[in-house]
Amino acid sequence: MAAATEGHDTRDVDFAREALPYMDDVYRFAYSLSRNTADAEDLVQETYLRAFRSWHTFQPGSDARRWLFTICRNAFLRSREKRRHEVEVEEGDAESLASLAAPEDARRDGLEQLLSRVDLAPALQRALDELPEPFRSTVMLVDVEDQSYDAASEVLGVPVGTVRSRLFRGRRQLQEKLREYARDAGFASAGTTGKEQTDA
Amino acid sequence: MPENTPKVDCRSAMQQLWDYVDGELTPERMTAVQRHLGECAHCVPHAEFAERFLAALHETRDVRCCPQDLRSRVVAKLKEAGLTVD
Numbered sequence: 001m002a003a004a005t006e007g008h009d010t011r012d013v014d015f016a017r018e019a020l021p022y023m024d025d026v027y028r029f030a031y032s033l034s035r036n037t038a039d040a041e042d043l044v045q046e047t048y049l050r051a052f053r054s055w056h057t058f059q060p061g062s063d064a065r066r067w068l069f070t071i072c073r074n075a076f077l078r079s080r081e082k083r084r085h086e087v088e089v090e091e092g093d094a095e096s097l098a099s100l101a102a103p104e105d106a107r108r109d110g111l112e113q114l115l116s117r118v119d120l121a122p123a124l125q126r127a128l129d130e131l132p133e134p135f136r137s138t139v140m141l142v143d144v145e146d147q148s149y150d151a152a153s154e155v156l157g158v159p160v161g162t163v164r165s166r167l168f169r170g171r172r173q174l175q176e177k178l179r180e181y182a183r184d185a186g187f188a189s190a191g192t193t194g195k196e197q198t199d200a
Numbered sequence: 201m202p203e204n205t206p207k208v209d210c211r212s213a214m215q216q217l218w219d220y221v222d223g224e225l226t227p228e229r230m231t232a233v234q235r236h237l238g239e240c241a242h243c244v245p246h247a248e249f250a251e252r253f254l255a256a257l258h259e260t261r262d263v264r265c266c267p268q269d270l271r272s273r274v275v276a277k278l279k280e281a282g283l284t285v286d
């Protein structure tokens with residue numbers, strides 16, 4: 001019996017070793033797509049079943065997470081029967097990338113102080129959950145799951161330039177949310193506004 | 201060495217900042233931006249802020265994990281589908 005299924009066993013051992021350890025990662029990505037626990041759980045299950053069935057298409061030695069994220073996103077799109085018509089205003093040009101939130105503002109807004117807090121992660125997680133698509137899944141892949149622009153581009157089915165511009169805009173929105181949080185938490189130094197805008 | 205690395209002023213350093221902290225520039229540009237940051241007091245706080253922001257964002261990894269019962273259910277489903285190991 002064991003000998004008869006040996007071929008399958010090797011395949012299964014590979015699958016278990018390569019794919020199963022990433023269930024946390026797939027779950028986080030699934031949650032960022034569906035934004036609720038029940039759907040995220042269904043999506044993880046669906047992703048792993050599809051991955052198992054199409055394991056023969058996985059290139060040994062390539063990045064299993066990238067492969068799983070791609071399956072997960074496709075499963076999500078199919079589950080929603082959602083047409084891919086994301087309206088993408090391309091503003092990923094160098095000009096807009098230069099308009100980064102200045103650290104002078106960050107200091108005044110209490111953002112820097114906030115970033116040094118050890119218990120910031122739950123607040124940042126909430127801010128990330130509230131981020132609209134397509135920014136949320138892009139920030140999730142690159143900033144939380146360490147995927148390269150190239151990998152994110154493949155998983156999301158968009159050009160690298162789109163990944164770059166979504167990241168820029170998503171991160172800027174997150175910083176805005178954190179600013180509000182810093183104000184609410186009393187980190188912003190209200191008494192020092194307006195004095196330090198020296199550089200244009 | 202400076203002859204064949206691209207020139208980087210404050211403006212261009214800021215334009216390439218996110219690509220730089222993400223490690224997405226060509227090796228030559230990475231070096232050029234890094235060198236600019238090494239000698240520019242204006243740009244350094246921007247880079248440090250970007251890096252701290254991204255580090256904080258990365259820490260959210262630990263906030264959400266796959267529930268243990270889901271893990272068991274997925275493995276059970278996979279076995280139903282023919283997986284012979286766990």
Ligand SMILES: [Zn+2]
Nearest residue numbers: 210240242243
């Ligand atoms: Zn500079």
